Amino acid sequence: MSEQLATRTLIVRLMLLAVVMFVFGFALVPIYDVMCKAFGINGKTGGQYEGSQVSDPSRTVKVQFMSTNASDMVWDFYSKADQLDVHPGALNQMIFVARNPSNRPMTAQAIPSISPAEAAAYFHKTECFCFSQQVLQPGERIEMPVRFIVDRDLPKDVKHLTLAYTLFDITARQPPVAQVAGQASQGAR
Numbered sequence: 001m002s003e004q005l006a007t008r009t010l011i012v013r014l015m016l017l018a019v020v021m022f023v024f025g026f027a028l029v030p031i032y033d034v035m036c037k038a039f040g041i042n043g044k045t046g047g048q049y050e051g052s053q054v055s056d057p058s059r060t061v062k063v064q065f066m067s068t069n070a071s072d073m074v075w076d077f078y079s080k081a082d083q084l085d086v087h088p089g090a091l092n093q094m095i096f097v098a099r100n101p102s103n104r105p106m107t108a109q110a111i112p113s114i115s116p117a118e119a120a121a122y123f124h125k126t127e128c129f130c131f132s133q134q135v136l137q138p139g140e141r142i143e144m145p146v147r148f149i150v151d152r153d154l155p156k157d158v159k160h161l162t163l164a165y166t167l168f169d170i171t172a173r174q175p176p177v178a179q180v181a182g183q184a185s186q187g188a189r
Contacts, residue, residue, distance in 0.1 A: 055090035056152050066164040073169045074102050089152040096144045100136035108134045110165045119158050122151035
């Protein structure tokens with residue numbers, strides 16, 4: 001009888017372990033999102049900023065811009081300047097340029113990241129090309145703004161931020177819609 005009791009106890013414990021593992025699997029997504037937002041991983045930053053702040057002209061933070069292409073991306077991709085000196089609380093803008101040198105329409109997605117990671121919660125993008133996919137026709141060039149505010153509550157010891165974008169070719173997952181020559185000229189009017 002004790003062998004049967006031990007077997008039942010083992011089965012109950014294994015089933016309980018399976019249920020805990022199943023529940024933990026569902027809990028991983030929100031835990032991952034919280035961790036990414038807290039540490040600025042995978043481009044999760046303070047997000048879109050809806051508040052308003054007064055600029056702090058007594059303080060300057062250097063924001064450096066970096067742009068890279070994923071290994072399969074052929075576009076030219078760069079920022080118009082390497083860095084900006086900004087005042088916390090002020091609205092700022094940087095223009096990024098992308099050009100499709102290929103002979104086919106392509107779709108791209110930019111993934112941002114902020115470093116140092118602890119500053120990500122204080123970096124608020126109000127407009128960003130990374131919020132949507134970019135479709136460029138062969139030879140087409142586009143200027144894409146990113147508007148942002150560095151929060152006044154940024155820790156005083158942080159004097160330098162880096163906003164980096166990696167551009168990915170997602171054409172296989174999101175095929176671009178090719179423009180017909182007549183439609184392209186009508187859109188330019």
